[in-house]
Amino acid sequence: MAVEAEVLNELQRLRTRVPQLRGALAAGADGLVLARDLPDVEAEALAALTAAALGVGRRMADLAARGEFRELLVRGADGYVATYAAGHSAVLTLLADDRVNVGRLHLEGRRSGTRIAELMAATSTPDGPPRLPGGTTAPTAQGRPLGSLPLRIPPQSRYGS
Template structure:
């Protein structure tokens, strides 16, 4: 399955886990749409504005010596817009109604951003390999891929209390 399809699946899962979400968008840090599930919003415009807000947010965090950018929350009269870092090359933006549990929004947004970041890293590694650059992933001891390792289950105790 292509990475973009997996990212879209993650957006659908986020919307299922947080029913008050009204839209979800994954974009590159330069403002290009990677995947979107936003029926009522123009995704290209929001992706471009998200990239601009990300740049401002990163600069604010840097200027105030607060570490690496993690997230940005904007509250409007009708709800929330939350943006989460998704690795070094992507960003996740979620739209939610005004009755959303903001703690739950952050929990799911952070997890979703981490998953999307991992998917994008997989894509980047694959592109480097196809271009002939980079090293193939290391194999575990024995030289077999991880899926080929035998599953070892410890024996159950025969003694009952």
């Protein structure tokens, strides 16, 4: 079974475990859709925003010295948007009603994020970057996936010094 189908199965199982979940999306750190179970939401736009949120979340966690990014929760008037890291090459975004049990949302979102990370890791080449849908590889810099590059610029390299 292709990794996309396995990720979609995980999203569908997640929606059965959390009844107030209204949508789920797995995207690459580059903003490309891996799998989606989203009614009435433009998946490509949400995937792009999710990748942007992942970048901002990673940067915030780094600058605040809080360790590696894990999750981000946005609460709107009608519910929640929760984003979870799924390894270094993917991210999981969940849309939930305002009456969702947020603890349960986090518990199940973290579990699914871990499962998606495992599925993505299984598609990585042993000595190269992760494989994306269609067999292409993730963008890299000096052989490292872009999502794994450090967020801080070392002081000695700033402003040409």
